[in-house]
Amino acid sequence: MNQSYYLPRKITVGVLSALCLGVFLAGTSPAQALERIERAIVVIGGAGDDGPYRNDAWAYVPSEDRWYELEPMPRERRAMGYTYYGGKIYVYGGWEDGDGRTAVDRTEIYDPFRNQWTTGARMPKPRGKMGHMYPAVNGRIYVGGGERHAEGGGYERLAEFAVYHIHEDRWEELEPMPRTRSFPYVMRNPLRPHLLHFVAGNADEVDGRMTDWHSVYDTETGQWEVDERPLFPLPQTDGDGAEFFNGRWWILGGWSHRSSPGEIVYSYDFCGDAWVEEDRIAAGTWSHQGTALVHVDGEERLYMMGGRVNGELTDEVWYHNGDGWHETGIRLPRPRWNFIAVTVDLNLDRVKPLTEPGP
Numbered sequence: 001m002n003q004s005y006y007l008p009r010k011i012t013v014g015v016l017s018a019l020c021l022g023v024f025l026a027g028t029s030p031a032q033a034l035e036r037i038e039r040a041i042v043v044i045g046g047a048g049d050d051g052p053y054r055n056d057a058w059a060y061v062p063s064e065d066r067w068y069e070l071e072p073m074p075r076e077r078r079a080m081g082y083t084y085y086g087g088k089i090y091v092y093g094g095w096e097d098g099d100g101r102t103a104v105d106r107t108e109i110y111d112p113f114r115n116q117w118t119t120g121a122r123m124p125k126p127r128g129k130m131g132h133m134y135p136a137v138n139g140r141i142y143v144g145g146g147e148r149h150a151e152g153g154g155y156e157r158l159a160e161f162a163v164y165h166i167h168e169d170r171w172e173e174l175e176p177m178p179r180t181r182s183f184p185y186v187m188r189n190p191l192r193p194h195l196l197h198f199v200a201g202n203a204d205e206v207d208g209r210m211t212d213w214h215s216v217y218d219t220e221t222g223q224w225e226v227d228e229r230p231l232f233p234l235p236q237t238d239g240d241g242a243e244f245f246n247g248r249w250w251i252l253g254g255w256s257h258r259s260s261p262g263e264i265v266y267s268y269d270f271c272g273d274a275w276v277e278e279d280r281i282a283a284g285t286w287s288h289q290g291t292a293l294v295h296v297d298g299e300e301r302l303y304m305m306g307g308r309v310n311g312e313l314t315d316e317v318w319y320h321n322g323d324g325w326h327e328t329g330i331r332l333p334r335p336r337w338n339f340i341a342v343t344v345d346l347n348l349d350r351v352k353p354l355t356e357p358g359p
Contacts, residue, residue, distance in 0.1 A: 038063055040346035041292040041303060042112065046339025047078045049313040053097045058333055058354055059346050062296045067333055067354040071115050074108055078338035081130035083141045085166060087113060089342060093146060095128040103128040103148045115350035124162050124173040135188035137219045139166045142196055145181035157182045157204045178226050180204045187242045187249040191270050194220045200236045210235035210256055233266055233275050238287045245293060245302045246322055252304055253286040282325045283318060284310045290341025307337045
């Protein structure tokens with residue numbers, strides 16, 4: 001077993017990726033020095049097909065090719081926003097079961113070293129359909145858009161904008177976004193890290209609610225730049241959050257008016273200020289999935305898992321290693337969609353191998 005230990009280390013490979021995602025490696029205490037730590041893909045929450053929302057959590061450890069069972073999230077929910085920062089996963093908003101989809105304002109924090117959940121401050125207002133990963137900037141998480149029940153029935157897309165101050169455990173409401181948006185893809189600019197790019201998603205201002213918008217928020221000035229950058233190649237929504245891979249931000253899967261874009265993958269080249277079409281997904285049209293980056297067998301892999309393939313719920317797991325898409329021999333313990341998938345340093349001494357996932 002290729003096992004590592006939690007010892008102080010310097011940042012080497014993937015520095016730019018780590019900085020863009022707001023992941024910073026911290027020093028350790030003597031008590032942590034002999035804990036078994038492995039890179040793992042953590043999967044949290046989501047929903048099955050016509051079943052209840054979930055709160056269970058698992059972790060896949062590529063070096064062992066094994067799933068582990070984690071402490072469940074305190075409440076069931078899906079379509080929440082999340083951020084991995086300072087070794088912890090921050091989960092906020094989303095839908096919970098209830099009278100149809102009910103938006104929530106909870107913030108819950110998972111510590112993969114202790115395998116424990118804690119409760120954070122509540123958001124200023126409840127929101128569902130948040131999008132997925134929101135990168136942190138200097139200890140702050142900027143969260144834009146979402147959905148809520150409309151007074152006359154149905155759902156309304158939101159322009160609400162707020163920032164979570166991580167070290168203070170405090171939410172602050174900001175001036176609204178220029179336009180409504182739900183399920184945006186959010187990218188942190190690796191060349192100008194104070195800029196956040198909000199791309200595509202749903203909006204009430206356009207017919208059909210899908211957009212190709214590309215707006216940029218300056219976290220230093222508080223100003224928005226609206227569609228001055230190249231628009232996304234097609235109106236799209238319901239894919240997974242962006243991942244920084246092979247020097248560009250990749251956006252994976254989703255739905256659109258135009259054909260079946262879920263098999264089409266685009267990346268954004270910040271140096272060239274242009275969208276690039278990447279290798280198409282071999283499995284077919286993919287949406288509502290989870291994605292995560294992890295270093296395996298000497299190469300960086302972009303994993304994609306769960307969600308819906310050609311409209312059907314799946315437990316499939318694929319990866320891209322810079323040389324096309326490859327199907328793995330692993331499966332999610334249970335098919336699901338609208339969940340969290342994120343790579344962390346996991347303390348294996350605080351978790352147990354998964355045997356049976358249950359109903």
